[in-house]
Amino acid sequence: MRNIWTIAKREYDNYFNGPLAYVVAFAILFPLGIYFALIMYFSAQSAGMGGPAPESAPINWLFVFLMIFLSPALTMRLLSDEARMGTLELLLTAPLRDFELVAGKWLGAFMFVLSLAAITLVFPIIMNNYVDPGIDWRVMISSYIGLILVCSALLGLGVGISAIFTNQFAAFFTTLGLFFFLWFMISLPAGILQQGGDVFNYLSLSTHFSQSMNSGTINLGDIVYYVSLTALGLFVGSTAIEIRRWR
């Protein structure tokens, strides 16, 4: 466990050595801020006519949606760059298990995304001050749990793919392609098939978040889905590293 933490800490700090962390933070927080302002503006206008109170859940939806495009940039170089620079040789001859290395890389990226998510907490808090009797905290907490779980899965898969490649851009586009497929396309057969379409809905990255967690209901199935994807990503990563050793 300590090895995982050591790797994660270095990776977290490393994000801030280059422009990447700031670019990603800006690309997420700026649209979110605008969206928040729009929500506040229009709900203030409609409030006079008995419109609904503003909710923070749509902001989290946008966060997750942007992560589909931005998280591949966070994970692309985590292991591929180690292989390219040769530093993987150092890590693989240090006393840590392949899984600890992969999990540490994932945790570093995850902590970075958690930091961003923590910043977005200002939106519901501000919103709460303007709404009487306050926002629905149950929905808000469920939404954040969902957000954290989705990001965990995205980053897990991203790290796993990064371990396969030596070129970070190959890792980026493969990851992006996979997320597109899992977010937009995998549930399409559900609309066509007479029976059994639920399976495809279950496999979709978006349904668990958009249709349940982000509206205040958490099912065990949702949690299992995202945790399994994270584990799958880390498993693929560890296996890819082990295959590298044998080559």
Add this chain to the structure above:
Amino acid sequence: MIKVSGLTKDYGARRAISNLNFDAQQGEIVGFLGPNGAGKTTTLRILTGYMPPTDGEAIVAGYDVVEESIEVRKRVGYLPETVPLYTDMVVFDYLKFMGELRRIPNVADRVDEVLDMVGLLDRAEGYIGNLSKGMRQRVGLAQALLHRPEVLILDEPTIGLDPGQVVEVRELIREIGKERTVLLSTHLLNEAQNICDRVLIINQGKIVAEDTTENLQARLIGAERVIIRVRGEADELAKTILQVKGVQGVETKPDGAVEFEFSSGKDLRPEVAKKVIGSGYDLLELRPLGMSLEEIFLELTGTDKKK
């Protein structure tokens, strides 16, 4: 400390090393000498637990490199040939990170200590990317020494260093080799002679010779060959040299130099020099001819075939 038996590694269809057997004791510096592509790096990588062998067994510091890889890695310090480093990290932070992975108590103090050993204390706060090749090599060495490893494995430790640094690094290795086991690879014959107690010569994945440095030299050369150059006619000089007792194999070279040899154990150079100067020549050069690595391989593989 290191015991290797029947070690074999295939990369696809190509056999990188085949059936290597050797060992190294504590307090011994063993050199792995061979041309590029001989299988040195492959062997060292197996011993550090980086990759498993196709066949055979290697015990390092009492643990099997495949079965107890983590235990081996805890006890081995390794400097890879390419000296991979995080160029965007500060020297101190990098060493601290590697030290934390190795669970070193009081990491910061130990990092300072090791940086002092390799003479980089004044660059501790600099970025690795801004260091020269020689300095990076020393950062790599510092990383290998951090955890006071029982076994130190160095892949071409002096490559890319300037002559002054080469001397320093060699001294450092010799110092470490007094208590620990050091296995280093090199393609420089004089480096192997300089630092190592024992040399393994490897060619095309096979060990072609294994002996102490002195024995190997004696075995290889048998006779000492010397080149001499004077102002004047080479043919005349050759005749003069032949008059010295014990001189054999005199040969004139097209560029006006003369080569001769004498059986090792009796250095005839002073006598030859006296004779040459006594005969009125201006002596320009008199030096023993070192054998190049290529010649050694020819010699070794040649004698092997005769057996």
